[in-house]
Amino acid sequence: MSTNDPYAGERLKLSPFYPRASVLNIREAWSAWNGYKFAEYYYDAEYEYFCVRNQCATYDICPMQKYLVKGRDAEAMLNRMVTRDITKLKLNRVTYVVWCTDEGRLVDDGTIFKLASDEFMLTCGSSCIAWLRMSTYGFDEVNVFDVTDDIAALSFQGPTSCAVLKEMGLEGIEQAKPFDILRFPFHGDTLMVSRTGFTGDLGYELWISPGLALELWDELYSAGEDYGIQPFGEAATNMARLEAGFIMPDMEFNEALKTVHFEHDQTPFELNLGWLVDFSKPHFNGRRALLEEKKRGPKYTLTRLDIEGNKPAEGSYLYGDRNCKKKEIGYVTSAMWSPAVKANIALAMIRTDCLQGEIWAEIYYEKELRHYQKVARCTVKDKPFWSPPRARATPPPDY
Amino acid sequence: MSDYDSIIIGAGHNGLVCAAYLARAGQKVLLLESAEAPGGLAANREFHPGFKTSVAHVVNHFSDRIASDLKLARYGFEGSSNVTLVTGLGREGRHVTVDGHSVTGVEQGDAEAYRRFAAQMRRFADALKPFWLKTIPRAAPGKWSDMSTFARIGLKLRLLGKDDMREFMRVAALPARDLVDENFDSELLKAVLCWDGLIGSKMAPRSPNNAVLPMLYRTAQGQSGTPGSLIEALQASARAAGVEIRTGTTVDRILVNPGQDGLVAEGVILAGGEHIHASRVVSSADPKTTFIGLAGIDNLEIQFTNRIRRLRCDGFVAKLHLALNGLPEFTGLDRLNGRLLIAPTMNDIEFAFDHAKYGEYPPEPVMEIVIPSLQDASLAPQEKHVLSAHVMYVPYRPKGGWNKQAKAALYERIIERLSGYAPGIRDQIIHAELLTPAELERDYRVSGGHWHHAEFALDQMLMMRPTYEAAQYSTPLPGLYLCGAGCHPGGDLTGAPGHNAAREILR
Structure with missing residues (x-):
């Protein structure tokens, strides 16, 4: 970008993987995430989805927010902020967490990586630096650094992902249990690999300094050539995470700090x-309000539905009677026809x-510009729609 | 297992009032005070051998009801219902004196205007008075009993009559200057009338955010007297009710333990490490000290803590104590009773504030002077006197910080200013003590050295004082209560926060 670009400050940032990802973005289907240029899909969303489910695929998570929380009080500060007990988190392990307002409403969800006894990495979907700064107030020895631009990260998901990493020379990667963190020497630097992801299947996330991002990409794609490696975008991610039953901001929940209407957050x-709320901890933000809600029972419950037929129930209202005469009892937050499960899920x-x-x-x-309406019976599903044993197996099955 | 029903932190006048009420209701009460004697900012302290005074130097609207409930007259507080005189010192000895009903030293027009003005302000103050002793309910969908307090406020105002009510609504949030400019010509009178809306706060005559409510708060009829006798009486009344008072005892932190439904305050840990258990802890320390210093942020919620963090509590008043070898002579003034103001015009007040706003101390400070030894001869050796002055506006954090030179320069300006009205005073000084807001904070353990513990302004008033979730004397930490000036209704020697807190605790 030339220096006299009047919109220089407004342009989307480019991920360190952009030089490679842009070549593969055949459809130029770009959107934006946290100020980064970000692929909605590269070639075809359904094709990418099938790569994730049947082969392996990479998802550029550079725009995801990453914070280092460091210092003697880092653990205490995070432990007060999130609802889970972080003191139970072991070194080189990752955990999924949520954090709430004083009133117990969800601010955001994310993952915490324990990198050292006094150093944690927190990742989340949108910026929470203001919240982190508020949460550190009063602790003597804790510092928060936004390292989003200092770490290049690639989510690498799918049944053949472990085989590809082995092929790439990451010795012992098959021994990594879900939520483990491993480190490998890489071009004089360190490649951090965590067995984490957002697809509900076998998968890893790769963390490297931005200067080595292209080397990582090239070695991964070279190793993955025979394993069907392909980049996937937001659209395929959204399909995979719905099958896994994972929540998305602006779909399942509103971030409480950005919600205007009373209790339009969750x-x-x-x-x-x-299960993420650990009342054995004597204190964490929102504890009192959450304890009250636990006793009272939540007004709404996010539920997995199997819906008859094959018409996705996007944005549907739900009723307790077939005639939809009585007051509605809820609403669909995400819905799709799931090719992997072969079911109409929501x-x-x-x-x-x-x-x-x-x-x-x-x-x-809608069918060819004509609008139709139907009422379909829904069945509540207790288990995630997609949860193959390989997602949990260590070592995972080889290919 | 509790040693006490209530432990009260801080034996300032509100701590004493709260302790006395709780003990009278049958509670076993322990009152802890870090200083060697109770009284807080109202405690008499020897600042030079033989010379004593207190930081808070007048009592002029202590609650009648509390005085009578706690039988303070029996214990030596001879409160009078007379309004303390206020004299604005004029140049060349042309002074203006107001007594709450009439004014002397001004033209006929202003004198008549003042009678009307004072009567109307008294009507407003009378309408508001009951609410200083009430708990202001949460401004949230709540109980009907809560709503009735709001309804009563509305009714009280409506009962003022249509004209008064409309006038009240119009002036309630006016800057002090607009209110007095409308009514008077005399610059000195206007400055005098502004004063009670501003003193102790980060506001000058032109400042928006509310000078009128503090004026009405201070106009409320109550008891006047000396801080020393008030503290003595409160102490005696509390002891008589069974309160155990331990002075020279510093609380290091509040003892917080996990309870069935979360954390609970269960006592205190003293600086020496001793644990004392109680069913509840009541803090008359300021909210910042209470929550951040004593309760500990890791025991509190994140958003709540940050509301406490940003409470505005930087003090803007310095305190001058002079030991004098005789009664000072002010030009053209025969009697030195009441409060004397050096604030010739509203511009003088405003300009003094402008400097402080930007971290400087003013070239020409404005001040309120009292000679406490006139009312209480025990404060100074025979024939000698004490002069006490609140000097405004002196920043808590001046540019470059406080140091010896800065203090010496400020002191020189104050004495220069004082000498303009009491020419011989410099030669009468035996000893001088100047306390900056930073020193008041250090010596009296009050955040920012702020008189009112937290700025007394609309954003920190009523159900917002000190912040929502702690504005009804209980706090988000069960077992911990507030009873100090950081609660409704606020600062000054009124006893109201201590009284209101005790009522909530006993509810």
Whole structure:
């Protein structure tokens, strides 16, 4: 970009992987995430989705926010902020966390990496530096650094992912258990690999200094050539995470600090994330409010639905009767026809007191410019739609 | 297992009031004070051998109800319902004196205007008075009983009559200057009338955000007297009720333990390491000290802590104590009773503030002077006197920080200013003590050295004082209560926060 560009400060930033990713973005399908130019898809969303489910694929997570939390009080500060007990997190392990306002409403979700006894990395979908600064106030020895631009990160997901990393020479990678962190020498630097991801399948996330991003990409793609490696974008990610039952901001939840209307945000219990709330901890932000809600029961519960037929129930209202005559009992937050599960699936916010009864979705769909409406029966699913044993197996099956 | 029903941190006047009420209701109460004697900012302290005074130097609207409940007259507080005189010192001895009903030293027009003005302000003050002793409910969908307090405020104002109510609504949030400019011609009178809306705060006559409510707060009829006798009486009343007072005892932190539903305040840990258990802890320390210093942020919620963090509590008043070898002579003034103001015009006040706003101390400070030894002869040796002055506006954090030179330069300016009205005073000084807001903070353990613990302004008033979730004397930490000036209604020697906190605790 020339220096006299009047919009220089407004242009989207380019990921360190951009030189390679842009070549493969045949459709020029770019959108934006946290100020980065970011692929919605590269060639075809469904094709990329099938690569994730059947082969392996990379997802550029450079725009994801990354913070280093360092210092003697880092653990105490994070432990007060999030609902899980971080003191139980072992060195070189990762954990999924949520954090809430004083009123127990979800601010955001993310992962915490324990890199040393006094050093943690927190990742999340949107900027939370202001919240982190608020959370550090009063602790003597803790510093927060935004390292989003200092680390290049690539999510590498799919059944053949482990085989590719082995092929690449990452010795012992197959011994990594889910949520483990491993480190490998890489061109005089260190490649950090965590067995984490957002697809509900076998997968890893690769963390490297930006200067070695292209070397990483090239070696990975070279090793993955025979394993069907392909980049995937936001669209395929969204399909995979819905099958895995993972929540998305602006879909399943509103970040509480950005929500205007009273209680248009959510609590962990409403999002069916009660298992992340550890009341054996004497204190964490929102504890009192969450304890009250736990006793009272959440007003809504995020529920997995299997819906009859094949018409995605996007944006549908849900009713307790087939005629949709009574008051609605909830709404669908995400929906799709799942090719892997071969089912019409959805996540929905449903009034907790209506979960036991019948659930009907009022689905509107379009066929060649004509609009149609149908009412489909919904069945509540307790388990994630997609959760293959290989996602948890150590070592994972080889290919 | 509790040793006490309540432990109260800080034996300032609010701590004493709260302790006395709780003990009278049958509680076993321990009152802890870091200083060697109770009283806080109102405690008499020897600043030079034989010379004593207190930082807070007047009592002029202590609550009648509290005085009578705690039988303070029996314990030696001879409160009078007379308003303390305020005299604005004029150049060449042309002074203006107000007594709450009439004014002397001004033209006929201003004198008549003042009678009308004072009567109306008294009507407003009377309408508001009951609410200084009430808990202001949460401004949230709540109980009907809560709403009734709001309804009563509305009714009180409506009962003022249409004209008064409209006038009240119009002036309630006016800058002090606009209010007095509308009514008077005399510059000196206007400056005098502004004063009670401004003193102790980070506001000058032109400042928006509320000078009128503090004026009305201070106009509320109550008891006047000396801080020394008030503290003595409160102490005696508290002891008589069974309060155990331990002075020279510093609380290091509040003892917080996990309870069934989360953390609970269960006592205190003293600086020496001793644990004392109680069913509840009541803090009359300022909110910042209480929550951040004593309770500990890791026991509190993130957003709440940050609201406490940004409480505005930088003090802007320095305190001057002079030991004098005789009664000072002010040009053209026969009697030195009441409060004497050196603030000739509203511009003088405003300009003094302008300097402080930018971290400088003013070339010509404005001040309120009292000669406490006139009312209480025990404060100085015979024939000798004490002069006490609140000097405004002196920043808590001046540019370059406080040091010896800065203090010496400020002192020189104050004495120069004082000499303009009491020409011989320099030669009468035996000893002088000047306390900056930073020193008040250090010596009296009050954040920012702020009189009111937290700025007394609309954003930190009523159900926002000190912040929501701690504005009804209880706090987000069960077992911990507030009873100091950082709570509704606020600072000054009124006893109201201590009284209100005790009522909430006993509810």
